[in-house]
Amino acid sequence: MISLQHVWKSFDGRQVLRDMSIDVERGESVVIVGGSGTGKSVTLKHIIGLLRPDKGRVVIDGVDIGSMKEVQLNQFRRRFGMAFQEGALFDSMSVFENIAFPLRRHTKMSEAEIRARVEECLEEVHLHGVEKKRPSELSGGMRRRVGFARAISLKPEILLFDEPTTGLDPVISDVIAELITEMDQKLGTTTVTITHDMKVAFKIADRVAMLFNGQIVEQGSPEEFQRSTNPIVRQFIEGRADGPLTDVD
């Protein structure tokens, strides 16, 4: 369903992705892990077409989105829901308006239907009584959840999560991880998550892939990944200061 084929991407002469390839099957939940600055967010932005590869292809259901015009890509993006690192909620709008935003722009739903759908989305992320609040009045965990609610409002086929637990305490991180699993199962979406939180990765993934030096260096089920003898994976899972990951820098 999602296929990144030999993708290369650089910024200001710095090569971020080098011949990177990964496939994600329909309904699968793939978590891409890796250290800071290894290109995880860049990978996610390629999948939704926010970035275009310098070389290589990003194919979604047989369609190369890298060659699409911006107008076509806009239409195509309605199949996606993306939750950003800090929520990326529109701070000029209330929680209700944030979740209603895609519904108002892309559907012909009545105000009553929009209200019902917003309530349904908030229910999915276990939030109540926050509709009138502004994003600045919410805690970090709540902002992420409102971001999730906005991402699922158009009932997407593909959900993308960008570092969903960064900066949250371990308990809230676990709550978020459970929520992602629950949403994934309930909505039957294809999910790609990027994180460096291994606990979260093992909890929500059908498959874990490790990104290092612009390439996928290892992938497998959470159990296979935990048993991996690859020194890069071992260092990352064990969180050691010395090893191949730190030698590069």
Added chain:
Amino acid sequence: MTAILDRIGRAFLRTLEQTGLWFDALWRTLTWLFRPPFDVTEWLRQMVRLGVDSIPVVFLTTMFTGMVLALQTFQGFQRVHAEQFVASVVSLAMLRELSPVLVGLMVTGRVGSSMAAEIGTMRVTEQIDALKALATEPVQYLFVPRVLAGFIMLPFLVVLGDALGIYGGYLVAVKLMHTNPVIYRQNTYQFLDMNDVWSGLIKAAIFGLILTLTGCVRGYYTSGGAEGVGRATTYAVVSASLIILLSDFFLTKLLF
């Protein structure tokens, strides 16, 4: 020497790049203006923000400019016994030049800067990426309502500025300098032409487009966190003000 040439070359290339981005944004704004969905509520919101909310600033600026202009010209013209021309000078200057330029610059300071800061903050907090991810073209959602508001509302503000400036001049000339009010009123309209009014309004519409588009473009290409937002805001005001003042000369040459 090489270092100086290098700096000049870089500055030239940067200016060329910024000009290219500005015209590209203008073209994209024009093309997205005619594509649905038409977010009329957002258009009106921006018109209120740019137009209605700027009335107090326009009131003070143009009223006092008209008053100062009358005071200065009265004292100058008195030396050559030409006080009767004060009214014509005030009205012509306000309509053709002062009101459009002053309103343009004041609204740049008030609204152009806040547009750059708002859109710049959206850029650094990933809200612009979120717009795209929600299948919404940022140019259509952010640029179109703001540029349209500038283009439509600035002429209205200039009409208000014209009236207030002329009235300010009248107050000084009649109440302070004891000029005959009937003659002053007569002289205000005597040498006026409809072209004086239209040219001021055309200038206003173009200045409105310049100040809003510059604010949007500067904000949209912000990078570097809070510092970048601050830089974008400053550049938005400086570059929009400069473009307004430079284009004013060429527009005046073209329109008269």
